[in-house]
Amino acid sequence: MAYLGENQEDWADYDASLLLRRVKDTDTKVPVLVSQGLADEFLQEQLQPESLRDAAKMVDYPLTLELHEHYDHSYYFIASFIEQHLRFHGRVLYQSL
Numbered sequence: 744m745a746y747l748g749e750n751q752e753d754w755a756d757y758d759a760s761l762l763l764r765r766v767k768d769t770d771t772k773v774p775v776l777v778s779q780g781l782a783d784e785f786l787q788e789q790l791q792p793e794s795l796r797d798a799a800k801m802v803d804y805p806l807t808l809e810l811h812e813h814y815d816h817s818y819y820f821i822a823s824f825i826e827q828h829l830r831f832h833g834r835v836l837y838q839s840l
Contacts, residue, residue, distance in 0.1 A: 760791070763798035763806075773839065774805040776831045778824045780814030807831075 747754050755761045766772065779792045786792070792808055799806035814820040 760794040760798040763795065763804055764801060766802040766804055772804050774807070774831075774835050776807045776809070776828055778809045778811060778820075778828065780816060780820045781810055781812050782814055783816045783820075785816055 747757060777792065777795065779786070779790065783790060792810065796806065796808050798804070799808075809824075811820070811824075814823070
């Protein structure tokens with residue numbers, strides 16, 4: 744509530760799972776890679792990667808969701824996978840030019 748206010752309907756514009764559900768067949772579908780640590784303390788209550796996966800399937804969105812055991816929400820997690828993400832998204836952006 745501190746960031747988005749008390750009106751929970753306004754939160755939908757910032758929820759990746761809900762935003763994905765709005766994608767139409769005519770929209771450009773840029774492939775996305777998401778990595779998630781399964782030991783993340785925010786996993787079940789806030790992040791809910793299965794919701795993102797389900798939304799992507801619903802609208803046939805090209806999502807690669809990687810779930811990593813023994814990783815949390817730390818700098819070490821980010822440092823472990825940042826190069827893979829930069830390379831993936833760099834390729835996707837280059838191909839769209």
